[in-house]
Amino acid sequence: MEVLKTVQAVRSFCKEHKNSGKTIGLVPTMGALHEGHISLVKKCKKENNITIVSIFINPEQFNNKNDFRNYPHDIERDLKILKEQNTDCVFVPPEEEIYPAPDYRMFNFGTLDKSMEGAFRPGHFNGVAKVVSRLFQIIEAQRAYFGEKDFQQLAIIKQMVKFINLPVEVRSCPTVRNSDGLAQSSRNALLNPQQRTHASLISKVLFEARDKKDLPVEELKNWVATRINENPFLEVEYFEIADIETLQPVRSWENGNGIIGCIAVKTGNVRLIDNVFFK
Ligand code: PAF
Numbered sequence: 001m002e003v004l005k006t007v008q009a010v011r012s013f014c015k016e017h018k019n020s021g022k023t024i025g026l027v028p029t030m031g032a033l034h035e036g037h038i039s040l041v042k043k044c045k046k047e048n049n050i051t052i053v054s055i056f057i058n059p060e061q062f063n064n065k066n067d068f069r070n071y072p073h074d075i076e077r078d079l080k081i082l083k084e085q086n087t088d089c090v091f092v093p094p095e096e097e098i099y100p101a102p103d104y105r106m107f108n109f110g111t112l113d114k115s116m117e118g119a120f121r122p123g124h125f126n127g128v129a130k131v132v133s134r135l136f137q138i139i140e141a142q143r144a145y146f147g148e149k150d151f152q153q154l155a156i157i158k159q160m161v162k163f164i165n166l167p168v169e170v171r172s173c174p175t176v177r178n179s180d181g182l183a184q185s186s187r188n189a190l191l192n193p194q195q196r197t198h199a200s201l202i203s204k205v206l207f208e209a210r211d212k213k214d215l216p217v218e219e220l221k222n223w224v225a226t227r228i229n230e231n232p233f234l235e236v237e238y239f240e241i242a243d244i245e246t247l248q249p250v251r252s253w254e255n256g257n258g259i260i261g262c263i264a265v266k267t268g269n270v271r272l273i274d275n276v277f278f279k
Contacts, residue, residue, distance in 0.1 A: 001079075001082060001083050001086075001087055001088065001089065001090060002088065002089040002090070003079065003089075003090045003092060004089060004090070004091050004092070005091075005092055005093055005094065005097070006093065006097055007093065007097050007138050010052070010089070010091045010093075010138060010139060011138060011139075013052075013089055014050075014052075014139055014140060014141075017049070017050045018140075022048075022049035022050050023047075023048045023049050023050070023142045023143075024048060024049070024050045024051075024052060024139065024140070024141045024142055024143075025044035025045075025047060025048030025050070025051050025052070025141055025142065025143045025144070025145065026044075026052050026053075026054065026135065026136075026139050026141035026143070026144045026145070026168075027040045027041055027044050027051065027052070027053045027054070027144070027145045028053075028054045028056075028131075028132060028135050028144065028146070029053060029054065029055055030055065030056065030057045030058065030071065030186065031055040031056075031057065031072075031073050031074070031075065031078050031186070032071070032072040032073055032074065032078070032186035032189055033077075033078045033081050033082070033186075034176075034184040034185070034186060034188070035176045035184050036147050036149065036173075036175065036176040036183075036184040036185070037053075037147075038081065038085060038176075039147075039173050039174075039176050040145040040146070040147060040173050041053060041082070041085045041087060041145075042085070043145060043171065043173055044143070044145050044171075045085070045086070045087075047143060047171070048141075048142065048143060050088045050089070051087050051088050051089070052087075052088065052089045052090070052091055052139060052141065053082055053087050053089075053090050053091070054090075054091040054092075054093070054135055054139070055075065055078055055090060055091070055092050056091075056092070056093055056098060056131065056135075057071050057073060058098070058127060058128070058130075058131040059095065059127075060099075060103065060126075060127030060130050060131060061123075061124050061125075061127030061128045061130075061131065062124075062127070063121045063122055063123050063124055064121075066269075067271075070190065070269075071186070072186055072187070072189040072190060075092065078090075091135075091138075091139070098131060098134055098135075099134075103130050103134075105126075105129075105130055106126060107125070107126050107129045107130075107160065109125060109129075109156050109159055109160075110159075111246050111247060111248050112125075112152070112155055112156050112159055112246070112247050113125045113126075113152070113156060114247075114248075115152075115240055115242065115247055115248065115249065116152055116238060116240050116242070116247065116262050116264070117152050117153070117262075117264070117273065118152065119238075120237055120238060120264060125152070125153070125156050128153055128156065128157070129156065129157070129160050132144075132157055132160070133160060133164060133166070136161075136166050136168050137166075140167075140168075141168055142167075142168065142169060143168065143169045143170075143171050144157075144168050144169070144170055144171065145171050145172070145173060146170065146171075146172055146173075147172070147173055147174075147175060147176075148172050148173065148174050148175050148275070149175040149183050149184075149185065149273065149274065149275065150273070151244075151260060151262060151275050152247060152262065154170070154172050155244075155245075155247055157170055158170050175274070175275070177203065178200075180200040180203075181200055181203035181204055181207065182196075182199050182200045182202070182203055183202075183203060183272070183273075183274045185272060185273075187270055187271065187272060188272075190269075190270045191267065191268075191270055192268070194233065195233055195267040195268055195270065198231055198233035198234055198267065199233075199234070199265075199267055199272060201227075201228060201231050201234060202228060202234070202263060202265050202272060202274050203274055203276075205224055205227045205228055206224070206261060206263065206274060206275070206276040207276065208227075209223070209224050209261060209276065209278075210276055210277075210278060213253055213278065213279075216252075217241050217250060217251055217252060217253065218251075220241065221239055221240070221241055224236075224239045224261070224263070225239050228263075228265060233267050233268075234265050234266070234267050235265065235266045235267070236263065236264070236265050237264040237265065237266055237271070238262075238263065238264050239261065239262070239263045240261070240262050240263075241259060241260075241261045241278065242259070242260055242261075242262060243255055243257050243258075243259065244257055244258035244259065244260050244277075245257045245258075253278070253279070258277065258278075258279055259277070259278040259279050260275050260276070260277050260278065261275060261276045261278055262274075262275040263275065
């Protein structure tokens with residue numbers, strides 16, 4: 001497994017493989033790898049000749065400095081995991097390789113970033129778009145892999161790729177869960193044992209909500225928030241029921257496209273997100 005730190009090194013790695021007719025898949029990550037990431041790597045390996053995983057904690061996507069400072073990281077552990085998965089290459093750039101000059105780009109995602117994470121984390125998706133577009137320019141993979149847990153991020157990256165006309169296919173993988181239902185996330189490493197136990201209520205309530213579509217949308221939203229807020233360790237930041245294409249809130253179950261319920265919950269200083277498909 002090659003571990004490369006510079007744009008020049010990863011570009012020549014890619015060029016060599018492309019010249020010999022190989023396809024390249026990219027799994028962008030911020031490290032602190034878990035089973036969700038591993039599922040992306042596995043899918044990438046199945047669909048491409050060469051799998052590159054990038055590990056870069058992107059300062060541009062953190063709207064909160066403490067969140068950036070506290071983001072979990074353990075590069076040795078990550079490299080061990082990736083080696084076990086027979087990853088071909090890990091790109092671990094320092095900040096100046098990704099941002100050799102200040103990146104002032106402003107993206108416009110229309111309705112996609114006006115709700116949920118976009119509303120509660122101003123600038124977050126602009127930062128995600130900066131780094132992902134940069135990684136796409138550097139690596140020029142045929143396919144790139146993202147998890148459905150970050151559903152809004154996935155929608156935004158798909159739109160960005162269309163808009164900039166990048167020659168990369170965005171592929172997604174279902175959320176991977178722990179045995180008690182908690183969605184796998186790098187941030188789970190920040191939970192203390194009590195918070196970790198109570199956090200399983202989030203997916204439990206989301207799954208119950210799936211069977212309650214006899215309630216009007218607004219009532220179901222209140223029901224979910226109330227059930228979770230009853231737990232003194234958990235505080236709902238938002239629970240939105242939205243159109244899977246526009247990500248705009250829906251008012252009725254008769255909505256033409258698919259419907260997804262997306263939630264953000266705080267436990268102590270840790271913020272967790274999850275979602276469930278309603279139809
Ligand atoms: O989902 C993540 O880990 C990050 O937002 C991503 C896509 C790697 C960009 O930094």
